[in-house]
Amino acid sequence: MPITLRQLLPGTVLLICALFATPAGWTVEPEPEPEPRRRSKFAVPEPKRAQAKRFRLELQIANGHIGSVFIGCQKGATDAYDNGLDDMAPPPGIGGAGYTFLISPDRKHNLYKDVRAYADTIQWLFYAKPGRKPVDVSWDRAQIPDGWKLYCARWDGRSETVTDTVNCRETQKVTAESTMFFRFWMVRDKAAPKE
Numbered sequence: 750m751p752i753t754l755r756q757l758l759p760g761t762v763l764l765i766c767a768l769f770a771t772p773a774g775w776t777v778e779p780e781p782e783p784e785p786r787r788r789s790k791f792a793v794p795e796p797k798r799a800q801a802k803r804f805r806l807e808l809q810i811a812n813g814h815i816g817s818v819f820i821g822c823q824k825g826a827t828d829a830y831d832n833g834l835d836d837m838a839p840p841p842g843i844g845g846a847g848y849t850f851l852i853s854p855d856r857k858h859n860l861y862k863d864v865r866a867y868a869d870t871i872q873w874l875f876y877a878k879p880g881r882k883p884v885d886v887s888w889d890r891a892q893i894p895d896g897w898k899l900y901c902a903r904w905d906g907r908s909e910t911v912t913d914t915v916n917c918r919e920t921q922k923v924t925a926e927s928t929m930f931f932r933f934w935m936v937r938d939k940a941a942p943k944e
Contacts, residue, residue, distance in 0.1 A: 805864075806892045806899070808875065808933075811885040813849035814842035819862040820851065820873045820933060826864045828854045836862040845881040852876055852930075872934040874904075877925035886931065887922040897935050904930040 805821035815838065826834050830853055838850035838861040850859040852874040865871050877884040886901075893899045901923055902911035911932055915923065923931060 802867075804894045804897075806888055809887045810847075810849050811887070812880065812882040813847045813877065813884050815839060815849060815861065818849070818851050818860070818875065819864075821862070821864045822867045822871055822935075823864050824867065826866045828865055830855075830858050830860075831864060834862075834864040835860055847880040847882070847884040847925075848876075848878040849884055849886075850876055870934060870936050872932060875931040875933060876929075877931065878928040879925055884925040885922055886925070888917060890918050890921060893918055893935075896938050898938050899933065899935045901931055901933050904932045906930045 803821065803823040805819055807817050807819055809817045818838070823834060835853070835858075838859040841848040850861065851863040852858070853860055853863065854874075859876075863873055865873070875886065877886065899917035900914055901917055901920075902914040903923075904911045906929075913923075917933075925931070
C-alpha cells in the first residue's frame with residue numbers, strides 16, 4: 750500500500766529508491782571514445798617539457814617519522830624556501846620513531862622536499878635522530894641524472910669537514926645509529942657535456 754506525503758509524521762525522513770533495469774534482449778553500449786584531435790600543420794609547436802630541466806631523487810627512510818624525503822633541482826628554484834616547489838616536513842611522530850627531515854640553507858625550515866637551482870655544485874642537508882632503531886636512508890641510483898655525480902657524507906653539524914663519503918652511484922644506503930647530519934651534494938661530471 751503506497752504512503753502519501755500527508756500520512757508522514759513531521760520529522761520523518763523519506764527515502765526514495767529507484768531501480769533501473771535493462772529489458773531482456775536490450776544492451777547498453779558505452780559512449781564511444783572521442784577521436785584524438787588532429788593537429789594542424791600550421792599549429793604552433795608546444796614548448797619542450799620542463800621535466801628535461803628538472804631532477805628529483807627520493808631518499809627512502811626506514812625507521813623515521815616519515816617514509817621518504819625528496820631532493821632535486823629545477824630551473825627557477827632558489828636555495829631558499831620556494832613556495833610551490835619545497836614542502837615543509839611534518840612534526841616528529843610518537844611511539845619511538847626517528848625524527849628525519851631536510852634542512853633549508855638558512856636553517857629556518859625543516860623540509861620534506863627541497864628543490865634547488867642548478868649550479869656546478871648543489872648541496873642538501875639531511876637530519877636524522879634515531880628512535881628505538883637506527884635510521885636507514887636509501888635511494889635508487891637510476892634516479893641520479895646523467896652527467897652528474899651525487900655524494901653523501903656524515904657531518905657533525907659544526908666543522909668544515911665531512912666523514913665517510915660515499916658515491917651514491919656505487920652505494921645505495923647510509924645508516925644513522927645516533928643523531929647526525931648527512932650532506933648530499935651533486936657535482937657536474939667533468940666528462941659530461943654542459944647543457
